[in-house]
Amino acid sequence: MTTIYDIARAAGVSIATVSRVLNNPNMVSEKTRRRVEAVMKELNYSPNIVAAALSSKRTYSIGLLLPDITNPFFAEIARGAEDEGNRHGFNVIICNTDNQLEKEKNYVSLLLQKQVDGLIFATAETDHQVIREVHAKNLPLVLIAREMRDLVLDAVLVDNRKGAYLATRHLLDLGHRYIAMVSEPLTITSSIERLEGYQQALEEAGLAVQEKLLFQTPSTLAWGIEAGHRLMELSPPPTAVFAGNDVLAIGVIKGIREKGGKVPEDVSVVGFDNTILAEVSDPPLTTVAQPIYEMGILATRKLINRLQSKTSSRVERTILQAELVVRKSTQPPKCNNYP
Amino acid sequence: MTTIYDIARAAGVSIATVSRVLNNPNMVSEKTRRRVEAVMKELNYSPNIVAAALSSKRTYSIGLLLPDITNPFFAEIARGAEDEGNRHGFNVIICNTDNQLEKEKNYVSLLLQKQVDGLIFATAETDHQVIREVHAKNLPLVLIAREMRDLVLDAVLVDNRKGAYLATRHLLDLGHRYIAMVSEPLTITSSIERLEGYQQALEEAGLAVQEKLLFQTPSTLAWGIEAGHRLMELSPPPTAVFAGNDVLAIGVIKGIREKGGKVPEDVSVVGFDNTILAEVSDPPLTTVAQPIYEMGILATRKLINRLQSKTSSRVERTILQAELVVRKSTQPPKCNNYP
DNA sequence: CTGAAAGCGCTAACAG
DNA sequence: CTGTTAGCGCTTTCAG
Numbered sequence: 243m244t245t246i247y248d249i250a251r252a253a254g255v256s257i258a259t260v261s262r263v264l265n266n267p268n269m270v271s272e273k274t275r276r277r278v279e280a281v282m283k284e285l286n287y288s289p290n291i292v293a294a295a296l297s298s299k300r301t302y303s304i305g306l307l308l309p310d311i312t313n314p315f316f317a318e319i320a321r322g323a324e325d326e327g328n329r330h331g332f333n334v335i336i337c338n339t340d341n342q343l344e345k346e347k348n349y350v351s352l353l354l355q356k357q358v359d360g361l362i363f364a365t366a367e368t369d370h371q372v373i374r375e376v377h378a379k380n381l382p383l384v385l386i387a388r389e390m391r392d393l394v395l396d397a398v399l400v401d402n403r404k405g406a407y408l409a410t411r412h413l414l415d416l417g418h419r420y421i422a423m424v425s426e427p428l429t430i431t432s433s434i435e436r437l438e439g440y441q442q443a444l445e446e447a448g449l450a451v452q453e454k455l456l457f458q459t460p461s462t463l464a465w466g467i468e469a470g471h472r473l474m475e476l477s478p479p480p481t482a483v484f485a486g487n488d489v490l491a492i493g494v495i496k497g498i499r500e501k502g503g504k505v506p507e508d509v510s511v512v513g514f515d516n517t518i519l520a521e522v523s524d525p526p527l528t529t530v531a532q533p534i535y536e537m538g539i540l541a542t543r544k545l546i547n548r549l550q551s552k553t554s555s556r557v558e559r560t561i562l563q564a565e566l567v568v569r570k571s572t573q574p575p576k577c578n579n580y581p
Numbered sequence: 582m583t584t585i586y587d588i589a590r591a592a593g594v595s596i597a598t599v600s601r602v603l604n605n606p607n608m609v610s611e612k613t614r615r616r617v618e619a620v621m622k623e624l625n626y627s628p629n630i631v632a633a634a635l636s637s638k639r640t641y642s643i644g645l646l647l648p649d650i651t652n653p654f655f656a657e658i659a660r661g662a663e664d665e666g667n668r669h670g671f672n673v674i675i676c677n678t679d680n681q682l683e684k685e686k687n688y689v690s691l692l693l694q695k696q697v698d699g700l701i702f703a704t705a706e707t708d709h710q711v712i713r714e715v716h717a718k719n720l721p722l723v724l725i726a727r728e729m730r731d732l733v734l735d736a737v738l739v740d741n742r743k744g745a746y747l748a749t750r751h752l753l754d755l756g757h758r759y760i761a762m763v764s765e766p767l768t769i770t771s772s773i774e775r776l777e778g779y780q781q782a783l784e785e786a787g788l789a790v791q792e793k794l795l796f797q798t799p800s801t802l803a804w805g806i807e808a809g810h811r812l813m814e815l816s817p818p819p820t821a822v823f824a825g826n827d828v829l830a831i832g833v834i835k836g837i838r839e840k841g842g843k844v845p846e847d848v849s850v851v852g853f854d855n856t857i858l859a860e861v862s863d864p865p866l867t868t869v870a871q872p873i874y875e876m877g878i879l880a881t882r883k884l885i886n887r888l889q890s891k892t893s894s895r896v897e898r899t900i901l902q903a904e905l906v907v908r909k910s911t912q913p914p915k916c917n918n919y920p
Numbered sequence: 921c922t923g924a925a926a927g928c929g930c931t932a933a934c935a936g
Numbered sequence: 937c938t939g940t941t942a943g944c945g946c947t948t949t950c951a952g
Binding site: 288289290291292293295296301302303310311312314317318320321324325328331333334335336337338349351352353354355356357463492495496499518519521522523524525 | 627631635640649653659660663667670672675677690693695696802831834857860862863864
């Protein structure tokens with residue numbers, strides 16, 4: 243491996259000069275710069291970032307903590323983060339936390355030892371000791387897709403309430419009056435907000451929220467199916483359902499079908515997220531689109547900005563708009579037999 | 582930030598001893614070890630891995646190059662790689678290459694500068710200059726899911742031929758005689774092998790491969806749909822189709838439907854990969870399962886083994902079995918009108 | 921514009 | 937079992 247010493251010797255300059263042509267080329271005379279560069283090429287030199295990091299204290303890598311990269315929603319966030327990071331010379335280290343506090347703690351500790359420049363955190367918890375600690379340690383940090391209940395930090399979010407409102411409103415506009423909601427556990431801020439949007443739409447339409455139409459389940463296909471079954475066991479079953487995310491929505495559709503119902507003929511279904519699943523499912527899913535990829539980009543850009551301008555300006559929450567994407571899983575109700 | 586010097590001073594030992602309790606605790610007497618550990622706890626010490634890496638030449642991070650983390654197939658590989666890496670104290674740096682040579686080159690160069698301990702490479706190309714260079718530089722490297730045409734390297738693969746054979750055979754067993762294949766571009770080794778499996782099954786059944794039943798398209802939903810259309814324009818249309826992967830299969834189903842066909846009633850469809858898409862699609866997709874997650878794990882384990890035993894033993898190709906997962910997208914043909 | 925020199929925090933012989 | 941002493945390869949004052 244060739245080092246700046248080799249280059250310096252071969253070019254007849256000091257290592258300081260070599261370092262300068264690497265980092266501050268304009269502080270070096272054109273002539274010596276050229277010479278040094280030539281030698282670098284000739285000796286096929288490649289700087290050792292680890293060594294640079296040790297003295298400069300910048301590793302140019304950031305940690306991305308998310309529940310599960312296998313979930314299309316987070317995969318897309320990761321893609322956005324990685325693209326934007328790469329554009330600025332940063333690498334991203336992926337960490338799958340499965341929403342387990344223990345794992346998050348271990349990852350954070352490891353990432354700190356690796357001296358990452360900052361963290362992007364997509365956690366499920368609304369209250370989080372680990373995040374508090376990171377924040378206390380002054381490591382740049384931005385939250386994505388989820389917030390914390392009582393600690394305001396840099397974050398990139400989507401207007402969940404509005405999105406849920408749009409979804410429910412769409413169902414209402416189609417003529418539905420008996421609309422269920424299947425949501426993720428309400429320990430997640432986004433779930434709470436989506437539920438609020440649903441409520442608001444119903445209330446505006448002069449409808450009361452009915453307890454028996456509210457389902458709360460973990461966010462997996464299997465649980466969605468289960469919810470679909472329970473929905474169909476209601477008598478009468480709802481004519482429409484708003485699911486808290488695409489996975490649940492697709493599960494619900496499957497569950498409804500397994501009980502002999504048809505989507506959208508018997509019951510309309512709306513999802514949330516607009517992941518690839520919504521596009522691929524049959525019928526294609528009407529859903530609320532979040533600019534997921536863009537969120538990954540924005541969070542990363544925000545983090546990098548923080549890293550560059552040491553100015554500890556104040557906390558910045560970016561809230562993006564969600565919008566309804568109407569596909570084939572919704573239609574007017576056949577009849578309106580609402581209790 | 583507290584360093585081993587601080588610990589050494591506070592514990593009344595040398596930095597070497599501190600370093601030892603960190604890396605070779607058994608080389609230190611129980612008593613001083615305890616003391617040092619106590620001080621570490623007290624001073625809330627956290628080792629600086631960057632510094633350790635500079636002198637030890639091990640960064641405990643590995644690069645994972647894949648086309649696109651957003652593709653469920655690669656996301657699952659990434660998950661496996663990350664899980665296994667984490668289990669051994671390695672972090673994984675994700676790089677999305679989009680199969681672009683230029684991007685791959687840049688990433689590899691950056692990863693080398695970052696002194697990653699090794700690389701896991703999922704590339705589409707069958708012949709690859711970048712990989713040759715990495716290999717020449719003696720950086721531990723394992724290929725996953727794809728091979729190179731004329732360079733045998735450590736790799737974790739699936740028996741594509743056998744998988745494709747099983748898929749086609751399943752269709753044959755159901756009574757289909759007029760079976761199309763929609764495959765990814767044949768520049769990818771896996772595509773070629775899958776085509777071969779298809780051929781073999783047909784030939785064993787005494788059927789000739791018909792050129793007009795062979796489609797080759799990029800692996801996206803849109804192109805799959807397009808292929809579905811073209812399939813239905815044949816007269817008669819095939820009674821079954823084997824698609825080179827799940828995304829294409831789902832596209833084909835959509836395309837068939839758009840032309841008024843029913844799946845599986847009019848035409849049966851088999852996919853390949855068994856990603857979440859197969860589970861989520863309607864009808865659930867009969868497909869060939871690859872142990873994707875496990876492949877990620879195995880590739881990583883193989884890499885880590887290489888890192889640990891410096892023994893340059895010989896190249897090792899692991900070939901996993903694919904198996905058919907029968908779901909609802911296939912059934913016997915209504916009638917067998919094959920030309 | 922350039923060079924000398926002092927680290928960054930840790931590992932790894934080598935002695936003892 | 938423990939301490940001393942060189943580095944690892946690069947950045948960064950501080951002089952000149």
